[in-house]
Amino acid sequence: MQRATRALLDADSDAAQAVILGHEDITALTGHAEESAFVLLALQARVAGDLRAVVSAIHIAAEVRRMGALAVHVAEIAHRRHPSHAVPDEVSPYFEEMGSRAVELGSNARLVLMSPDPRRAAQIRQDDDEIDELHGRLRAVLMDRRWAHSVAAAVDVALLGRFYERYADHAALIARCIIFQATGHHDLQAIGERRHAQPAIQGR
């Protein structure tokens, strides 16, 4: 973060690239730490299943809490702009689509929680990718010089886009957590790759 801040304030491209490349190390290290923790849990073989369920439950509660906070962030922007619309008509369809995908993700995550279903989990992954894609296109609209609305509206739209993207990511993490619990395969590598891939989407 120190180097990222320097890159930001000094417009230092080398520093920025060093941060981006260095992220692979963090992903590898945190993945390794989690892996070791899971191995330690597995060593408690007698109660391994229960423990895994308990750890999943703790994770899921934290993800749900964050999803709730993100929905509140969306509602607050709507509330602050009332009676005006926070979102210009031009970008409304993005939020229609992100909103309905996000809700679908949330309810699929809930269904997977009640009955782990790899096919539904795959649907979640697909919806999450779709929201990332929409988010990327929304960012492009904002960055376009032809943006005809206020700066305040652009700021709101940028943050709203981010909130939906995060919401989707948390729902996807819940699904992964449950699939891990059901199959014992925690797919950390895939999570690590996604986390690492995310900045590229961000950078579009």
Add this chain to the structure above:
Amino acid sequence: MQRATRALLDADSDAAQAVILGHEDITALTGHAEESAFVLLALQARVAGDLRAVVSAIHIAAEVRRMGALAVHVAEIAHRRHPSHAVPDEVSPYFEEMGSRAVELGSNARLVLMSPDPRRAAQIRQDDDEIDELHGRLRAVLMDRRWAHSVAAAVDVALLGRFYERYADHAALIARCIIFQATGHHDLQAIGERRHAQPAIQGR
């Protein structure tokens, strides 16, 4: 999220308020789920200390990974804007201050990890509050009609502010996790209140 999206797209203030008020229930429910999970862990009395350490380690790894991703997001914006500065001079001091507080938070979280020290944990809470405060003031600058820079710059500044705010929050969560591990007091109520208080800051 469904209701929040409706509030957003229909400029429906009642729906927005219902979401904001309903957040207390989510906070209470997720807190309750975590509480129960911790109780279940504690029932494994023979190995409770080890398990608590393992669960903390899993949490901390996830938080560190997210902090890394946020630093990358900052670096990417710096990189994309190079050789220009992503941040107009006018708001540079905010990022100087948020950047140095964020780095301090990160290194204090690391120190608390090596030796749990409630005084240092209190410092972390204070730095986190300070960053929330700076973030609120930065949002006010962006929303001011006198903003003289481009829409793209405003979007970058809004997202950057959010990234620093999130980074600080993850560092603070690590500290809480460690203090829980050291003291057995997981301070969920305080986290719940903070989570619930956050939107008010956001709404400034």
